[in-house]
Amino acid sequence: MSFETLGLSPALLRALSEQGYDTPTPIQAQAIPLALAGHDLLAGAQTGTGKTAAFGLPLLQKLSGEPNRTRKPRALVLTPTRELAVQVHESLRDYGKYLRVPSTTIYGGVGMGNQLQALQRGVDLVIACPGRLLDHIDRRSVDLSGIEVLILDEADRMLDMGFLPSIKRILAKLPRQNRQTLLFSATFAEPIKQLALEFMRNPQEVMVTPQNTVAETIAHRVHPVDGGRKRELLLHLLSADARAQTLVFARTKHGSDKLAVFLEKSGIKAAAIHGNKSQGQRQRALNDFKAGRVPVLVATDIAARGIDIDQLPKVINFDLPMVAEDYVHRIGRTGRNGSQGEAISLVAQDEAKYLRAIVRLLKQDMDIRDVPGFEPQTPIRWGNSAPGKAEQPGGHRAPRKPHGKPAHARRPHGDAPRHAHAGPKKHGERKPQAPQRGPRRDANRNG
Structure with missing residues (x-):
């Protein structure tokens, strides 16, 4: 499978090709067609699976396909931290380098001046942390009534950090009709399921990364x-x-x-x-x-x-x-x-x-x-x-279990995650060597 088979625009494919990406990761292969079709989406994706491209590519395609006839933002991405907001923004600018999708980031810890100027000029896309976005809402410096697409990135982390009340306040400011909502989370605890039931419409589910999987490498x-x-x-x-x-x-x-x-x-x-x-x-x-x-x-x-x-x-x-x-x-x-x-x-x-x-x-x-x-x-x-x-x-002797048998060692297992945003680099790169292991004693495995 290649990105060409997913229905992405030539401008996006050109940007991906220039960055060396030609094969989508599993989360991208499953999520992108559903998002392009307009479905709400519950996606299980951990860091390192390529989730930013999984929601970012269809988002950019939608925003570039129709002109913004107002100065209001048309899409909102909520992230738990400033660093992630900056990272998502940088990635989406790279993917959309041949598209015209004005965007800005909104987060705390910096002055409001640049954020206010960007919002006054008018942007299609806002990538924000909940706390500072609420500050702008309270100041009436941002109007979310035109949001067509909402993306909750790392929803489990946002809930862990206590953002659930803030998220609900923000969601109450968004239009409910004709809004597409994509929720990405490494886990789906009960509060996230409740949030999905309350604010999403018949969401499709994609779970391609087993919980707590680590790379074999x-x-x-x-x-x-x-x-x-x-x-x-x-x-x-x-x-x-x-x-x-x-x-x-x-x-x-x-x-x-x-x-x-x-x-x-x-x-x-x-x-x-x-x-x-x-x-x-x-x-x-x-x-x-x-x-x-x-x-x-x-x-x-x-x-x-x-x-x-x-x-x-x-x-x-x-x-x-x-x-x-x-x-x-x-x-x-x-x-x-x-x-x-x-x-x-x-x-x-x-x-x-x-x-x-x-x-x-x-x-x-x-x-x-x-x-x-x-x-x-x-x-x-x-x-x-x-x-x-x-x-x-x-x-020296190894630590032993109480019954006297030596503790055994297994090699790590699980599917190796791909690049954090897009698929693997094109062919021709050197294949990394497997990790070298030292000599083992008592190497019998327990089945």
Whole structure:
């Protein structure tokens, strides 16, 4: 299948071809024809599946096909974070480079001046975060009565962040008649289903990405360490290849700042990105990271939404997430489009329970390896079941389950997600090599 078979306009196909995309991802192949036909759509799509193009391409085609005879916006895309709003806007501008679809972004953390000017000039498309959009609604600086298409991107994350009341207020300002609504979410919890029943008309459902699937090309590794030595171990790992782009996840905003300062003082260029940073600071840090000027970006979970980098080689969990599903979102930023990636977690004793939950969620074990010189003073107590097989230097014994059998290790499994927005690059690129594994002891699998 190719994009040509989906019914897209020549202008869109030309832009996609120039960017090296010729084959749609599964979510695009199923969602685009339904959206072009005018259906409301419930789409299950995680980060890395190409969901932005799945809703963006049919949206651009619709908006370019009919002139806007008013100054009112005709389409609204709601996103949970500023970074994702910027990322979606950039992607849609790339796809629509040969179309005339004036657009703007609306989000907090910056002044209203530029946003007001864009709205006064008139735009077809608004990409917005709920909070700042409500500010404009209250000021009567935006008129949503002409919205023909509404897209809720990462609806589950918006609900997690407490935006449900804001979303309902915004939806109440939109026309109900002749409006197409597309809702994209990694999961479909009850509040999302209720939202869909209330504001969508006979939505078609597309679910092509199994929940909590991770790429086969990601190598998962766990390094046990005493909590007080985590920073030293992180520095040791980063120093081994100081030029490699690495996204480091910390649990708190304050912790992100402290970690970035520590790395800078230790000679490694690093920047932090979190909700307390101004929009300008966040965008500069993200741009520097994408351009390779800063090889290490320290981020919190919320701030990392919208970070989209081809072939990011490594993600390090300095702190494990307390919610197992967030591990999937974190590591989904590496191993994309068939490229090789590493997901490394530094785990102290008080985080063992989080690692067990992640292993249960993924249904696969992980390689546990002591780093010479950083072995925890007291071996980590994994509880009733070890989360993976340890591969330790020097002949040390692996953690064992209570009944004495060695913990087994399985290779990661699941369908590898494609590029975050469109299909895979054209043929002719070098095929990435499979991750290299070290020698294994007690390698018997449990069936």
